[in-house]
Amino acid sequence: MTATFTQSVRPAGRRPGAVAALGAAVRDTVTLALLPLPLLVAAVPAAFAGGGTRRWGRGGRGEGQRADAQAAKDAAAAAFYELDTAQRDLRISIETITAVDPSPAARKAAADFEAFGRRVDEVSHTYISAVDAHDLDRDDLDAGTAARARADLAKAKDELVRVKADLERFGQSLGPLLETAETQLARVAPAVERARQGLLAASDALDAVRASGLKADDLAARLAALAPELTKLNQGAGQHGVQETIQRAERVLREAGAIGGEAAALPQKAADIDKRLVSLRTRAQAITTRAAGVEPVLSELRRRYSAACWQDLQQVPDEATRAVAQAEQKLREARQARDEQRWPDALAGLTTVRALLNSTDEAVSAAGERLRRLDEVSFDHAKEVERTRFAIRDAQRLAMAGRSTPDPRHARPLDDAVARLDRAVANLEGRHPDWWHFLTETEAVRRTAADVVQKIRGELGAGQ
Structure with missing residues (x-):
């Protein structure tokens, strides 16, 4: 449409015939100016009389018809340009909506716009045909031809204006969809920037952890796995879609935040593991000492009460010895895992040690508690x-x-x-x-x- 519009509004050049006529008119005027005054007065009526040697198209009513036709042509060209601009602007709105919104309403809006495009093509073709059909610069343009040109161009202009009005009403109906789409688009850049900042913060946290002597290899691997996601974010929503880009940015931000948080907490985790290793080793030693006192308690139970009162406790000393030995082995494994910075293995080992010591502690305590309760009830039931x-x-x-x-x-x-x-x-x-x-x-x-x-x-x- 733009190329045709440019052709339709180009300046009209003068033809060779028009130049020759103009030269003749100039020569006639100069000749008249050189005549004596009486002859000049006599010659003037003859020069301007309609003796059939001059066309009417350069003056009078014909010139007015030509001007009206040219005005109609200019008005049609302006309407054509305005319709073209309105269609281009609305196409941007439609592309914004369809890039963000996959809903049936958005798909219908796109289809309706395509239908409008066909109407625009039809009225544009009518306008171009009217322009090409009438040469308003012809020397021999008669009044009837000028009138027909004016009518055709005015009709084409009216059709262009009518389609533009319908297109504008359609554009106004897209307000809610466009507002939602623009809101979504406005989220893209901040979301991507937050993701980038989150990755940068996670990288800084890892650097700080490594500076303290901790490896954090698993966290570094997780951070490296986000590199392809960052590449897609940098490629933009135009290639991957608005919704997908926003969701990817949110995922990257969450994962980067988790990595950064775990990295920041890693020194404290290492300190807690060291503390638990010491605490559980001390507890294992204490249970070993207490387990040595179970045998005298069992001897007292055997001496004073029937077998049914203590028989289930017979294996407590041996079981306690085995459980403590197993706990100490797990402690050594947990210590090695901590030294190698295999944090999940270290924590799993400590959990196992704690469970072993808890059950052993209960068994060792049960013997003394049994003797206490039996003494109490036998004294006064x-x-x-x-x-x-x-x-x-x-x-x-x-x-x-x-x-x-x-x-x-x-x-x-x-x-x-x-x-x-x-x-x-x-x-x-x-x-x-x-x-x-x-x-x-x-x-x-x-x-x-x-x-x-x-x-x-x-x-x-x-x-x-």
Whole structure:
């Protein structure tokens, strides 16, 4: 359209015939000027009379028709230029929308714009044809031809104006889509810049860690893996799309932030591992010392209580020795992993050591706790019985609250608990009562009572 427009508004050059006519007119004028005054007066009417030797097209009504046609041509050219500009501007808006928005509404807008493009081509063709069909610079342009040219050019101009108005209304309807697209586009540059800054910060954090003597090879590998993503960010949204570019920038920023955070925390992590290594080694030594005291406790249990009260503790000293030895081996492995800066392996080893020492500590403590509890209950078992009966009565009161008879679901386990407690007390009769069995039975009865209480409260809370 631009090339045709340029041709349509080019200055009209004079033809050779027009130059010759102009020269003749000049010569006539000079000849008249040289005549004596009486002859000049006589010659003037003859020179300007319409004797058929001069065309009317250079003056009078014909010249006015030519001017009107030229004005129509200029107006059409201006309308053509304005339509071309409006189409170009709207194409930018459509490309902005389709680059960002894959929705059906955006696809429809693009299709509608293509339809407008076909209308623009049609009216542009009409305009160009009208321009090419009429040469307004002809010497022999008659009034009828000029009038037809003016009419054709005016009609072409009106069509151009009408299509431009429709195109502008269509552009106005794209306001919400364009605003959303521009908002998304405005996010691209800041998002990419944040990603770059995040990568730079992660790189600086790694440099600082390495300066402190830590390798952080795994973090460096993760940072290097982001290089292809940075390349795509630098290539821009034009190649990879707005949404994909923004999402890539956000992913890079998150990963870079994680790398930087882990790098910054690495010195403290190393210090914590060193501290835990020392602490767990000290604890292993303490458990070893305590495990040596289990055997005298077992001897006391054997001397004063029946086999059922201590038989399950027989293997505690040997098991403690093996567990501590295993913990010490894991500690050495964890120390080596820390020295090689294999942080996950070091942490996993410390977790294993802690679990081993916890179970061993419980087993070693169990022997002394067993002796203490057996001594206490054998001296006065009434306290244990009263404590257990109180738990049962408390559950029974709750089961009867607001009822004349308890719910069988609550009464049955409580009745069984009472019977179980009575049997446990009865089994104490004899020369060598099983005090440990008595304690385990009373604990079981109290758990039953607590379960009933919890069930009743849950039903009350649920409104049953």
